[in-house]
Amino acid sequence: MRPSSRWLCLRMIDKRHQSKDSIFFRDGVRRIDFVLSYVDDLNKEWEKKLERRKEFESNLQKAGLELETEDKKESEDGKIYFVKIHAPWEVLITYAEVLNIKVPIKENDIPSMVENPLDCMLAPLRLPEKVMHPEPDYFTAPFSKEKQELYLINDKSTFFSPSMRNRIVNYILTRCPYGTEEGKKKFGIKRLLNNGTYSAAYPLHDCQYWKKANDPNCDNERYTLYMEWARFLRFYKEQPLDLIRKYYGEKIGIYFAWLGFYTEMLFLAAVVGLICFLYGLFTMNENMSSKEICDPAVGGEIIMCPLCDRKCDYWRLNTTCESSEYSHLFDNVATVFFAIFMGIWVTLFLEFWKRRQARLKYEWDLVDFEEEQQQLQLRPEYEAKCTQKKKNPVTQEMEPYLPLTSQAVRFCISGTTVLFWVSLIIASMIAVIVYRLAVYAAFASLMENTRTLQPISGLLTPQLATSVTASCLNFVIIMILNFLYERIAIWITDMEIPRTHMEYENRLTMKMFLFQFVNYYSSCFYVAFFKGKFVGYPGAYTYMFNSWRNEECDPAGCLIELTTQLTIVMAGKQIWGNIQEAIVPWICNWWGRRKARNNPENLYSRWEQDHDLQTFGALGLFYEYLEMVIQFGFITLFVASFPLAPLLALMNNILEIRVDSWKLTTQYRRPVAAKAHSIGVWQEILNGMAVLSVVTNAFIVSFTSDMIPRLVYYYAYSEDEDSPMSGYINNSLSVFQISDFPDENKPQLNPENLVICRYRDYRYPPDHERRYLHSMQFWHILAAKLAFIIIMEHVVFIVKFFVAWMIPDVPADVKAKIKREKYLTQKILHEYELEKLKERLCQGDKQATEKEFIATEGRMELSRAM
Template sequence: MAFVSDETSLEMDEISEDGEVIVSDEMEQTIMPTYGTMQDNLPRTYTADIVEFNQNEDSLYFNDNQRRIDYVLVYEDELLKEQLKNTKKGVLRKQMKKRQAYESGLMKHGLQLEATRAVSDEKLIFVKVHAPWDVLCTYAEVMHIKLPLQPNDLKNRRSAFNWFTRCFSVSENIIKPEQEFFTAPFEKDRLSEFHIQDKDNFFTPATRSRIVQFILSRVEYAVKDNVKKFGINKLLDSGIYKAAFPLHDCKFNVKSSDEKCPNERYLLFREWAHPFSFFKLQPLDLVRKYYGEKVGIYFAWLGYYTRMLLLAAIVGLCCFLYGYKSQETCTWSKEVCDPNIGGQIIMCPQCDLRCNYWLLNITCESSKKLCIFDSFGTLVFAVFMGIWVTLFLEFWKRRQAELEYEWDTVEFLEQEEQPLPEYEARCTHVVINPITQQEELVPYTTFGKCLRIAFCTSAVLFWILLIVASVVGIIVYRLSVFLVFSSSLPKQTNGPVAIQKYLTPQTATTVTASIISFIIIMLLNILYEKVAIMITDFELPRTKTDYENSLTTKMFLFQFVNYYSSCFYIAFFKGKFVGYPGDPVYWFGRYRNEECDPGGCLLELTTQLTIIMGGKAIWNNIQEILLPWVKNLVSRCRSSGAERFMPRWEQDYHLQPVGKLGLFYEYLEMVIQFGFVTLFVASFPLAPLLALVNNLLEIRVDAWKITTQWRRMVPEKAQDIGAWQPIMQGVALLAVVTNAMLIAFTSDMIPRLVYYWSFSVPPYGNHSEPTMQGYISNTLSIFEIYDFKNESMPLDQPLFDRMTCRYRDFRYPPGHEHQYEHSIYYWHVIAAKLAFIIVMEHIVYSVKFMISYAIPDVSNETRDKLKREKYLTQKILHERQMGNIADRYWKTDNVLLSKLD
């Protein structure tokens, strides 16, 4: 483990039988003058001295107003808990000793501590942590943190759209632009080469918090059975500490009067998180400075995705309006609604025994709605979205490269990112590094790594199959409940009443199945999150980026199946393998396969997407706004009896803690939405518009939440959006296939085109244009009701004493030598569908790859800046080093000359 100590570091003397670190008399005497006296009733381990609050509620410093608070630890004083049982005192005492040993370890690594009792609850103790200059320098070198060498003198090229950007950007008089510097990994021995104007401000608050968090996660507090116990995370999980967080710099709605406070949180709330700022561009540089690069890159990606959705939303709205207007000329819809055509066509029952015959014209309204979504505009929009998603991903790569340069994270993964402390603690096997050709420690052998990967893959596949099993269970439920509801209807002979009753079972089945499916999805989400974290912990990734990427992949695979399985079922399976009335297909030999709604599966898929996207967006936004606000309100009410002045650390403690996964769920929510926007957009061209409206609100809700309702995140660096980038690329490739198959197999576009060009009969001679007249009658097959099997024969007689009924398929009629077999029309349609899929995929993929090749991931301007900065940085370091060598030789020569004289 990469622990650092200097000449003034203190060594632990011994370890007790319980595994706690004990401080020696010599160490106690050494630290006593600096940090105060020991409490009389505590064991001989060091604990931070408790001082009185100085009533300065805006202060970000110790009571001396000199040492900055870089981190805060919170625990509950066990000695003040009332009515303790004897069985609990031993546990509490062990916790107390572990905490004291941990604080001693923090002291050993040079951190300074000051404890203060809470104003609102005297049992709460706040331990303020300060990292002195020497500690910051030491660990900045250990962590390879890049720090300023000299101001950047490269001129930025002005874009032609700068005037547009300035119109919607925050004024530079309000948020001053950050000065850019050439940077290099910090080295303590070359301190003079770095741009240090003020020691107090050389390390930004974000950098100071990163360094302190690095130390907190690696300090030991116990050794038991030769196993080291270390890190603030384990102490938080065990309840020894109640919270650990860096401080916000001020209140979000009131500007701090302290001259030392930069009031960045106040500026972020007013210019970024406030609802009235929705039209402004995000102040990403300030977001990055205050919350770190990881949060900054998320909001940069979300903002870029939202701006790109604007183009897709406009095109989608135009396609929707085109489809809406085409209802007036939709011939096949008119035939369905015509009482002399659709009103005379009797359709076969869609279940056995108790299902009734029904008239085709009951689908009049749904057929009109289907004309909106199942039109030529949908085809154009599906091709456009295949190209749009490529443009979005390629241009985002360029934007991401610009941010890597501007935020100085180009070489973060190679130079700055440190191994996780859990990984370092288990490094026991020696291997040869293929790059350095030197020995290094790893936690497992190659064989052990293969076993871990095999186990984790099997666990993930098991849970995915569990979701598939739940989907199959829901389908079986739908089939059985539909049969129960249908069989419970009384026998009807009146046509309209029978039709009205016929719709009741489907409605009841859909509602109950949706509720059960929602409950199962939520339960599996809760369970799988814990399982995914356990699996990833077992994998033991080397760095936090590796850990997050591995967890992201597992969670997305699960959520992909969980959220999209019902849509894939409706789009590609429901109503596709149902047989025909005389020989229906059964599940498990008992349940008759489910057919599409009378309006068709495409309209049902559109309805499903509308409900899922709209409902999910509304629910998530209400949850993100209401839940943290209510929790914080309850917390404030509990502390309402406190004194008027509450210190900054106590105000932050009453905010909501940031989850261990940080912004993971925000990414997941947006990428799931990205899937809905791209995978099934052929059935719902308004999806980008809904996503755009949601995202405009989502940006401000997320900003409001982390600025006003959450404790301050530990600022972390990130080079890019991680595993989400290849996930979106995979979704983009899959979207071309799904949309092509939607148009081919779920919509009626291909059968209509085949009929239009091949089977329609011109009404006025051979030279006139073909029409869609007669399409409905031509595409409905005929079935003789006496050919029903006994187990599926309807109990009701057909309406108007007809001996035949119609069903959706392309089969030969009764009396034909190949009766009930697929007709030539069916094979023409299948050939046309397959040809359409191949042609559309090849066209879209060809355009996508040409666009990807034509748009480089890094722009020439950014590439030149990177090369120029690298050159100038090396030149600066070389010249300064040569200057130092020359100065040494000059001083040496002068000394020799003076001696000779």
């Protein structure tokens, strides 16, 4: 027998009494709540790491945790040690009281909501009741060691759920000391992971995701989540939020609840956007502007001024026939309606989400959970780096603090770094603009026939070719900058040394969102609000850096270019994001587990299988929120230019829910459970973007689309009663005498008998006494644009505030249930205290106990009165 085969046989003998899916110690009784792994590499740091591990594990045992080590000979690759951790009952109840964990005291007897008559129609979308509600609803109260008999403790081994257990153990791990270095106290598993003392720390999944475990004590919740939630074929089913919350914790549960609600609300926006798009599609042939541009007798006879100096030539207006036709898909009267609708939709989404969030807070026992509770729990990194101490005014205990001078210096460095990176992003956008200006002449010379002045490129005009290539280049730059400044933002936030985990996440969120906002939206803002607005006119053009002439919009408007920019960046981001989220982790796991597939299954234990999975990380959920909030910006800030954006977002989110659930269930280690009663600072960011979206869409309709100039012409300048829009194109183009061209602007080749050319503006002709100055029509249109912005903003904001006022943040039935549950819980607790006092009265110490009895009765009467 070969040595390798003999080694495999020995391992099979050693593990014959333990299932590969076991989540218990070797005794089969004590549950594995956490696993630490390390590689015993014999380098210069070996002795120091060994000493740290001994001290750390010794302190864990002193804290009451029980450890069991799997030798490296028992591991799949023969190199990794695994330290299994079990939290016994005494440890759990001690830290459950410290963490203020709520536990059941009585089954909830409040009647459930009245059934919806539409439930029968929604039956195909429903999941089985045992999946949707995996455990009964209880009245709960914060755990207290002194009142153990009050709680419904049927089985101590299952009283605390696995997610609660791993949360408690993680709390101990993050604060357990392992010695002193350079006179400073060192503690926390995070520092040990960073310095290589341990290679991983994670709780275990309860079973394989594709089949149930053989152990009858296993809940098989991972298998249920995979079968009912994580498969794409279940995309039309509701999400089992209670099971997600039970398995992964409230923080991950609230994310999927928000993502699901956002996707549901997108359905309405997608339907309305599709209707607006179809309206533009069906009315394309009725668009008088594109008809005139395409008409050989109108657009074919209008010679336009060159779009760049020297190298560009004169061109006929019907060159842009196809692009003008397609611009009508997005630039029509439905654009105004959809912009107003989306301003109201955003308000409805945010208000209804508050109601949904309030209901979840009640159902998940988070009503009394406040973020202030988290503020009492300092970050281990803060405790380690801050050596000075002062008294906390809340706890009245001495705790570390960061001096004001140190905070000021760190914030100055942080602010300077943020400004530098924002400036770098803006500089990259300017570089793309310079690219657009520099290559336009090249595209124009390739796509125009200077002899006949006829288009040779069909739909692909120089403007569109430049816009598409610049959008692709901009997307590549965005991805590169993303890679860089994600690390910069984390470094800056670490340098600031935030006090609590909540403060750390909020600071990092604001920095990352600021970076992403500038990175993703700057190019769209340029096309929407700057391109074509500061061009000048022939003979007096405006130049960037005195070298490149500013871009002009297509005669049909800049809206089609904004749509192109938005589509490429938005779709590209979603495709790239799904590749990163799904394919990359799968490839990494496949590569890491390629050797294990050749070994017998009983040699590949549960902790080894989870060790080979990817790490979700403390910021894993942060990136998921960031991705969706950036998408939210695309469908709100610029939706007037692209009514199909909500439809694209809807299709992406249907896939996103299943991709996120699939990767979390199958490709990642089980995250440590954490509590959260809301989406946190993201709510404020969404509120800010909702307000900004009203302003941006009003400006897009006014200054980017051609809607206002058409309306002004229709009502004030049209002379044809039968066809009011007839002559609009000729009216919107000004006249320039080519003999007025300076030598530096004049084209190299001039067609014979050409005296004038046309350009997009409202200026007096050369034979007018105010030649080339803005005409009165220009000021009429400008006044109409400003009036439209003011009217649209006020109308939408009034409706928004009225809707927000009309819709209460907490549903009435939830308010009643919260009050009822508080009353019943207080009643149960008071009755318990009265019973204990009566027992003490019987046992002696009558005088003191009678006073306590009277005080307790008084509190009971007071609570009833309230």
